[in-house]
Amino acid sequence: MGEENxxxxxxxxxxxxxxxxxxxxxxxxxxxxxxIYREFVSFTLDxxxxxxxxxxxxxxxxxxxxxxxxxxxxAGTFVSKQAGPCDAVEVAIVPDEPSAVELWTDAxxxxxxxxxxxxDVIVGSLGADYFEVLHxxxxxxxxxxxxxDDVEQMTMWMGGVTLPTGQEILxxxxxxxxxx
Numbered sequence: 001m002g003e004e005n006x007x008x009x010x011x012x013x014x015x016x017x018x019x020x021x022x023x024x025x026x027x028x029x030x031x032x033x034x035x036i037y038r039e040f041v042s043f044t045l046d047x048x049x050x051x052x053x054x055x056x057x058x059x060x061x062x063x064x065x066x067x068x069x070x071x072x073x074x075a076g077t078f079v080s081k082q083a084g085p086c087d088a089v090e091v092a093i094v095p096d097e098p099s100a101v102e103l104w105t106d107a108x109x110x111x112x113x114x115x116x117x118x119x120d121v122i123v124g125s126l127g128a129d130y131f132e133v134l135h136x137x138x139x140x141x142x143x144x145x146x147x148x149d150d151v152e153q154m155t156m157w158m159g160g161v162t163l164p165t166g167q168e169i170l171x172x173x174x175x176x177x178x179x180x
Contacts, residue, residue, distance in 0.1 A: 013039045016174060022081030024174025028073070028155050031176050033060065040079060048086040048140075052078050055137030059091060062115045064180050066108055067095035073151070074176040075158035076142075088135055092146040092154050117142050 013035050016025055033056075041053045060072060073092040077084075093115070104112070114136060121134045135142050146154045156171040163169065 017081055024075075024079060024159075024176070026159060026171055026174055028151075028175050028177050031178055033057070033178055036074070036079065036176065036178070046086075049078065051138065052086055052089050052140045055141045056089065056091070058137065059093075059115050059141060059143065060178065060180065062111060063093055063095070066104070066112055067100050068097060069180060070095035070097075071177050071179045073146070073154060073158060074178065075173065079176050080173075086140075088140050088142045090158050091141055091143045092151075092158065093143060094146045094148060094151055094154075096148065098145075098147045112145075115143060116145060 013029075013031065016029050017023070018025055036056075037053060041049050044050075056072075056074075063070060063072065071094045073090075073094060075090045076088070077086045078089040101109070101112075116136065118134045119132065121131045123129050123131065123134075133142075144154070155175045158175050159173040160168055160170045161172040
């Protein structure tokens with residue numbers, strides 16, 4: 001796995017961005033939410049970035065209420081200096097104690113499902129429309145539930161790049177990590 005870095009101290013977040021591509025350098029980089037806002041949101045009036053930021057804040061608050069501690073892993077165009085609209089940010093929700101789900105009430109489980117990307121969904125109230133994937137927060141966040149043992153593998157996958165030839169290079173880009 002790539003090197004782990006701590007943002008907000010030394011080096012600065014901007015130093016973790018590749019000058020040529022605008023993507024995060026490979027590895028998992030620890031940050032605070034304020035660092036993400038300062039680097040990727042505060043400088044722009046871009047509707048996409050501001051909407052994603054609001055969704056991320058809500059997702060983090062939901063995660064904090066459902067799990068005593070954990071982290072979010074973030075990847076995608078939102079955490080880059082790519083021009084144009086942002087794709088849905090990829091977020092892995094990694095609770096320190098995943099077994100906490102066994103103690104959830106039905107309401108807590110439902111609240112978590114509202115924060116998670118759902119696959120193969122049929123929405124009856126819309127005339128039985130089928131969605132291959134339904135992303136939360138207006139489709140601006142693609143979220144996954146990940147157990148701590150799978151963080152390294154998830155970091156590699158989230159930092160992966162698919163070349164025009166179809167070849168995949170895992171871990172080619174960096175991933176941000178926010179703890180609570």
